[in-house]
Amino acid sequence: MDAATESIQFETYIFDCTASGEDIAKALIRAAQRGVDVRVAVDGFGTGNCPAHWVEQFEKAGVQWQVFSAVRQIALLLPRHWRRLHRKLCVIDDGVLYCGGINVLDDYYDPNHGQLEFPRFDFAVRAKGALVTQAADNMDKLWWRMRAFDDARKRRISSAVADLRAAGAAQGAAKRSTAATKGMRAALLFRDNLRNRSSIEKAYLQAIGSARQEIIIANAYFMPGGKLRRALKLAAKRGVRVLLLLQGKYEYFMQYHASRPVYGALLEAGVQIIEYSPSFLHAKVAVIDAEGDRPWATVGSSNLEPLSLLLAREANVVVQDAAFAQDLRAQLVKAIDEAGHPMDRESFARRPLRERVLDHVASAIMRALIWVTGNRY
Numbered sequence: 001m002d003a004a005t006e007s008i009q010f011e012t013y014i015f016d017c018t019a020s021g022e023d024i025a026k027a028l029i030r031a032a033q034r035g036v037d038v039r040v041a042v043d044g045f046g047t048g049n050c051p052a053h054w055v056e057q058f059e060k061a062g063v064q065w066q067v068f069s070a071v072r073q074i075a076l077l078l079p080r081h082w083r084r085l086h087r088k089l090c091v092i093d094d095g096v097l098y099c100g101g102i103n104v105l106d107d108y109y110d111p112n113h114g115q116l117e118f119p120r121f122d123f124a125v126r127a128k129g130a131l132v133t134q135a136a137d138n139m140d141k142l143w144w145r146m147r148a149f150d151d152a153r154k155r156r157i158s159s160a161v162a163d164l165r166a167a168g169a170a171q172g173a174a175k176r177s178t179a180a181t182k183g184m185r186a187a188l189l190f191r192d193n194l195r196n197r198s199s200i201e202k203a204y205l206q207a208i209g210s211a212r213q214e215i216i217i218a219n220a221y222f223m224p225g226g227k228l229r230r231a232l233k234l235a236a237k238r239g240v241r242v243l244l245l246l247q248g249k250y251e252y253f254m255q256y257h258a259s260r261p262v263y264g265a266l267l268e269a270g271v272q273i274i275e276y277s278p279s280f281l282h283a284k285v286a287v288i289d290a291e292g293d294r295p296w297a298t299v300g301s302s303n304l305e306p307l308s309l310l311l312a313r314e315a316n317v318v319v320q321d322a323a324f325a326q327d328l329r330a331q332l333v334k335a336i337d338e339a340g341h342p343m344d345r346e347s348f349a350r351r352p353l354r355e356r357v358l359d360h361v362a363s364a365i366m367r368a369l370i371w372v373t374g375n376r377y
Contacts, residue, residue: 001027001092007037009091009139012104013046013084013301017054019106025054032062039143043085044070046103066146068313082373083193085142086312087301088124089135097132099188099317100124101220101284101301110280112251118279121218121335123328125299125317131188135315138190142313184321191302191314200302200316201309204286205231207296211240211288216332218245218276218283221255222262223305223366225377229262233269241272245283245336248275257362259305260355267345274340284308284316287329295325306366310375 001008001024008031017025032038040058042050044067050058058065068085090098100123105111107119189203190196208215208231215235222244224232236242244266250256263273284303288296300316302308319325370377 001031004031004036004092006093007091008039008093009089009136009143010038010040011042011085011087011089011139011142012040013043013086013088014103014105014111015040015042015047015050016103016105016109016111017051019109021104021106024104025057028063029057029061032058037064038062039064039066039139041066041068041085041139041143041146043068045081045084046086066143066150068142068146082307082311082369084307084312086308087190087315089139089315091132091136091139094132094136095128097127097135097188098124099127099135099301099315100299101282110251116279120280120282121276121278122282123285123299123331125319127186127188127317129183131186131317134188138315184319184324186317186319186321189300189316189318191309191312193311198309200300200314201225201228203298203316203318204228204304207286207288207298208232208235210294210296211235213289213292214241214243215286215288216243216245216329217286217304218281218332218335219286219304220247220280220282220284221259221303221305221308222246223255223259223363224262225306225309228304229265232266232271236266236270242270243272243274243336245274245276245281245332245340247281248277248341249280251280253358254362254366255305257355257359258366260359261363263343263348264345267343267348273343274336275343276335276339277341278339285328285332287325287332290322290325290329294320295322296320297325297328299328306370306375306377310370310377311373 008028010028015021028038028040040063047067050065069081069083071081088100088102102122102124108116110116189199191200205227232242246259247256267273284301285299286297296318298316298318300314302314302316308314367377
């Protein structure tokens with residue numbers, strides 16, 4: 001950001017302006033003050049209201065700040081407010097892209113749990129080349145759509161939607177080239193509620209279905225639908241080593257308990273489940289057949305649970321490259337070896353009655369909420 005000369009496009013679910021988050025906020029201000037076009041889009045629930053003194057500083061410096069689907073907590077009872085901006089993207093000068101699961105939130109702090117003894121376990125990927133253009137164009141479209149809706153809601157201009165979309169498309173076309181660059185085979189996958197409703201899930205299903213040797217998935221909130229569960233069980237039954245590195249530290253009631261009813265069938269099929277509990281696991285990554293002739297890896301913002309796969313805006317980078325896959329695998333294996341606690345099938349089946357009841361209650365609530373949205377999972 002401090003090296004930016006033209007533009008910064010930034011999207012995040014959480015933007016917390018304290019500790020290391022303050023460093024990011026100040027970098028954005030410095031960039032805007034020297035004339036860089038700075039646009040920041042945050043989620044209305046994940047971020048909430050930005051503190052007044054930061055709003056003042058952003059406005060004074062020229063940082064453009066927009067909130068995606070601003071909503072009060074009580075309004076979340078309405079299913080139409082469950083579609084959140086959950087992706088974490090940053091494009092600098094149309095030349096470099098950052099994509100992953102990391103929010104603007106200090107690694108040693110959690111809004112609900114206070115100071116943490118160990119940092120969150122999370123990943124992001126840095127990319128150059130064709131993926132940057134794809135990300136910048138997609139972020140442009142969302143930015144101008146948000147501007148249009150905001151202007152229309154405030155009744156500033158009658159043709160806000162058409163005018164702003166046209167302006168955004170023209171600006172994006174004028175300043176970007178779509179020329180391909182040499183490098184790794186990679187793709188940027190978006191999930192939205194229009195044309196890309198299942199792109200990330202389909203990528204996972206295809207990769208899992210093609211796995212021959214090993215599948216390692218690290219996921220913060222894990223409640224896979226029927227297709228993903230069947231794919232993982234079939235992979236294990238055909239001799240593929242399937243390891244799931246999942247959240248072992250209690251964070252939220254729903255995410256913690258609703259995921260556990262699916263563990264039994266996976267363990268029965270031979271899937272290995274390892275819980276990570278030194279701190280909060282926030283990763284959304286996977287690596288498949290890293291040592292094979294068709295390595296596959298993904299890093300992004302999408303969890304394998306219904307909110308991410310059915311409702312939220314998400315973004316994942318998929319990479320087919322041996323060195324990349326082996327590096328990611330090494331980091332996941334290190335976390336498993338040093339901080340993972342394997343789940344035993346028999347012990348899981350004998351867990352206390354109270355825990356089993358809470359698990360099934362949370363799962364039933366989650367499935368009821370999915371049904372209310374009109375989705376099947």
